[in-house]
Amino acid sequence: MSAYKDRTYLLFILLVTLFASCFFQLFTNMPVYFKKELHFSESFIGLLLAVNGLIIAIIEMVLIYKLERKGKNVFFITLGVAAVGLSFFLLGIPAIGATTALVVIVLVTFGEILSMPFMNSYWISRTQHGNRGQYAALYTMAWSAAQTLGPMTGAQIADHVSFRWLWWIVGSLCILTSCSFYRLYRKHKKNKIAPDEITIGIIR
Numbered sequence: 215m216s217a218y219k220d221r222t223y224l225l226f227i228l229l230v231t232l233f234a235s236c237f238f239q240l241f242t243n244m245p246v247y248f249k250k251e252l253h254f255s256e257s258f259i260g261l262l263l264a265v266n267g268l269i270i271a272i273i274e275m276v277l278i279y280k281l282e283r284k285g286k287n288v289f290f291i292t293l294g295v296a297a298v299g300l301s302f303f304l305l306g307i308p309a310i311g312a313t314t315a316l317v318v319i320v321l322v323t324f325g326e327i328l329s330m331p332f333m334n335s336y337w338i339s340r341t342q343h344g345n346r347g348q349y350a351a352l353y354t355m356a357w358s359a360a361q362t363l364g365p366m367t368g369a370q371i372a373d374h375v376s377f378r379w380l381w382w383i384v385g386s387l388c389i390l391t392s393c394s395f396y397r398l399y400r401k402h403k404k405n406k407i408a409p410d411e412i413t414i415g416i417i418r
Contacts, residue, residue: 299388
């Protein structure tokens with residue numbers, strides 16, 4: 215089957231684009247919010263972002279190794295996207311402190327760990343040798359589009375409305391996307407489709 219005729223996969227790509235547009239706030243508008251609104255020092259902001267990379271380096275491979283055997287890729291994607299949404303809701307709390315900001319980074323990092331590797335595994339599992347390029351192209355395009363649209367739109371919302379509205383909007387969008395992933399998971403489970411029974415060869 216052509217990737218462009220795979221309706222389930224096209225829905226998956228749409229959901230990935232929405233999630234990625236929200237996720238990229240982590241590296242663009244979130245540091246600006248920490249600096250301008252919460253008045254954190256640049257060194258502390260750098261430390262928060264370093265925590266993200268540190269957790270991934272220490273935990274991700276071990277956790278994914280244990281979870282991939284359960285064959286519930288879309289379910290873990292659902293949990294990961296919901297965790298990212300919850301982290302944005304925490305940012306919407308007025309005048310949060312350093313501790314809450316650290317909790318936000320830890321939560322969004324675990325959401326990243328749960329969602330992204332299994333997203334990658336999911337699209338690979340739907341391919342065959344003859345159509346793998348099409349599936350890979352759509353997946354790459356989703357992240358590329360989100361990397362531009364997400365930060366740009368987020369900055370416009372923060373500038374014209376407020377950062378608080380930005381966090382509530384992207385948090386809500388993540389929760390809605392998580393619910394859609396859960397419906398996709400239920401559909402696979404109902405139809406006894408098992409696209410998750412592969413080893414994750416490429417984490418990113």
